Amino acid sequence: MSSETNVFRLGVVINPFAGIGGAMALKGSDGDAIRAQALAMGAAKQANDKMRRALVKIKDVAQLVTIFTASGEMGAQCCGSLDLPHQVVYTSNTEVTQAADTEQAVQALVDTGVDLILFAGGDGTARNVCHIVQDSVPVLGVPAGCKIHSGVYAVTPSAAGEVVAKMLTGELVSVRQAEVRDIDEQAFRQGKVQARHFGEMQVPDELTYVQSVKMGGREDESMVVNEIAEYLSEIILDEPDYLYVIGSGSTMAEVMARLELPNTLLGVDVVQHGSVIAADVTAAQLLELVSNTPSRLMITAIGGQGHVFGRGNQQLSPAVLRAIGRDNFYIAASKQKLQQLDGRPLRSDTGDDALDKALGGIVAVITGYDDRVYYPLK
Numbered sequence: 001m002s003s004e005t006n007v008f009r010l011g012v013v014i015n016p017f018a019g020i021g022g023a024m025a026l027k028g029s030d031g032d033a034i035r036a037q038a039l040a041m042g043a044a045k046q047a048n049d050k051m052r053r054a055l056v057k058i059k060d061v062a063q064l065v066t067i068f069t070a071s072g073e074m075g076a077q078c079c080g081s082l083d084l085p086h087q088v089v090y091t092s093n094t095e096v097t098q099a100a101d102t103e104q105a106v107q108a109l110v111d112t113g114v115d116l117i118l119f120a121g122g123d124g125t126a127r128n129v130c131h132i133v134q135d136s137v138p139v140l141g142v143p144a145g146c147k148i149h150s151g152v153y154a155v156t157p158s159a160a161g162e163v164v165a166k167m168l169t170g171e172l173v174s175v176r177q178a179e180v181r182d183i184d185e186q187a188f189r190q191g192k193v194q195a196r197h198f199g200e201m202q203v204p205d206e207l208t209y210v211q212s213v214k215m216g217g218r219e220d221e222s223m224v225v226n227e228i229a230e231y232l233s234e235i236i237l238d239e240p241d242y243l244y245v246i247g248s249g250s251t252m253a254e255v256m257a258r259l260e261l262p263n264t265l266l267g268v269d270v271v272q273h274g275s276v277i278a279a280d281v282t283a284a285q286l287l288e289l290v291s292n293t294p295s296r297l298m299i300t301a302i303g304g305q306g307h308v309f310g311r312g313n314q315q316l317s318p319a320v321l322r323a324i325g326r327d328n329f330y331i332a333a334s335k336q337k338l339q340q341l342d343g344r345p346l347r348s349d350t351g352d353d354a355l356d357k358a359l360g361g362i363v364a365v366i367t368g369y370d371d372r373v374y375y376p377l378k
Contacts, residue, residue, distance in 0.1 A: 008065045011109035015121035016073035018047040018144040048078045050144040050157040051120040057161025064168045068112050070105040102128040120144040123182040130180045130199045138202040151178035156349040163204050176205040224334040227369040229254035244271040247299035268315045283317040290323045297324050301333040306341045310349030318352035332366040345376040
């Protein structure tokens, strides 16, 4: 904490365009072309709302913090909406902010001598922050992007706020090094996950609230994945009149392979009567489909993190999930995946707090052929 005052100095910066391509099935938000395409398709910017969900957690202890931030949608607007006193230390000269704006804002926060930088974005934003900060200042990410492979993010926006509140009130929160990773978006759009290590930053170490680096699958799970895929594919064949929404990932790809259907590995497909009726759908397309037909959702949890909703599947919007209904979700994960969570719950981060609460509780997780365990979803 700064020696000049006894007030915690918090830096806040937002990438306003983080995650804008997710609901549009664009597999990322990097680059002017993708942003323009997403906006033209009607995408809504959500990063400010994500940061708001974090900062609301410190309103009751606002007297313990001085907030430094960037202008407009990069931070000041969000702080103002919560009536949190703040000082603007960086002003962007453009309406459509770029990676350079993020880096310049972060540099201004570092120069101001903040104790922690709280930033909202995805893995691309984490790279920008890391380029400036490295290990000079602790950081904590508010997850708002399409891609969250880095270990510098809290598990949900609210969890990020909880960590900051702990720090403000003097609770013991240690600091550890966490990895920054990002994937090649062009390869991602071709169904390939090519994640690279870009550096490390210091993050507050409260394991209940800060996620692990995303883990890939392992060969010793192949038999379990085959069993899960066999079971789910039989469900689809036995009740073909339902509209089946098939989530992303290798487990769901195996389901589609058993049905001998084409699959979007890193997107959402829709199956009915044994055929793919819509491939790589957007949130809007999906909502139109599930609003008029009894539907079921098949989805798996992200290994190492436990996220079921809100990571790489923004096409499953709150409206879509409500239309399908919680009782029509098939959540699949191997027991090894669940054990890797070390007691942490599965996570729902839809961007709608009321929905996350409604989806929470004990859920049945398919862990093999007609084999389930009951596990908390939060």
